[in-house]
Amino acid sequence: MFKQISSPQNPAIKRLLQLQEKSRNRKKEGLFIVEGIREIQLALKGDFQISELFFCDELHPAEQISGLLKIGNKPEITEISSDIYNKLAYRGSTEGLIAVFKTKEPNLENLQLNKNDNLLILVAEAPEKPGNIGALLRTSDAAKADAVLIANPKTDLYNPNIIRSSVGGVFTNKIAMASTTEIIAYLKDLDVAIYAAALQASKNYVEVDFTGSSAIVVGTEATGLSEEWRRNSTQNIIIPMQGEIDSMNVSVAAGILIFEAKRQRGF
Structure with a gap:
């Protein structure tokens, strides 16, 4: 059973918004947000380490999660409501997935x-x-x-x-x-x-x-x-x-x- 979040005021959701909106938060935490199946799969293929995965069951059923994560480490997985997903999503038509990845230093x-x-x-x-x-x-x-x-x-x-x-x-x-x-x-x-x-x-x-x-x-x-x-x-x-x-x-x-x-x- 996955952890569930239904309130947009939940601290975890506020943190995601901060990571999306503020460069200094991304740099401070060494984390960034990736939205959508294709982008998440490319990040995993590129050896970026996933730490958290949020999904909206209405858009991406829970039983499909394991197939997505065949490569990469196992993140903490949380189910979120459609209201929260719509608040977080950058794109109008996405697949109900938002992930948090660890940054790599582009040196x-x-x-x-x-x-x-x-x-x-x-x-x-x-x-x-x-x-x-x-x-x-x-x-x-x-x-x-x-x-x-x-x-x-x-x-x-x-x-x-x-x-x-x-x-x-x-x-x-x-x-x-x-x-x-x-x-x-x-x-x-x-x-x-x-x-x-x-x-x-x-x-x-x-x-x-x-x-x-x-x-x-x-x-x-x-x-x-x-x-x-x-x-x-x-x-x-x-x-x-x-x-x-x-x-x-x-x-x-x-x-x-x-x-x-x-x-x-x-x-």
């Missing part, structure tokens, strides 16, 4: 990339919008890039909006967050060529050879990349645009560039 040291491999890395400097970060992670997953590096991050990786917009890409990619200076030094140590998407002294991206170990670096739509990236790039690259609007969504630009690299590598 460069934890990536364990091999210098001898022909690496393809996506770097984003100071992305602010969770939706853009999520889209970048989806792009990286689709291209099967070796890692995603976020320079000078403006939000924590376990923001629920990032998890939702990445459709679980937070769990399928190797990800690290660090300063621009640290990431540049890391890439140089791995002998990875740096291709910075910038207007200054740039070359058309289709004229660049991405077949060796490469890092494709994109900045924000508003300010682009910092001078530090432009100074340290192997080659600045540009996507020629023919319309009147001189900016492109960062995740779209990243997709164009990273799939050109994949095309050159024969996928």
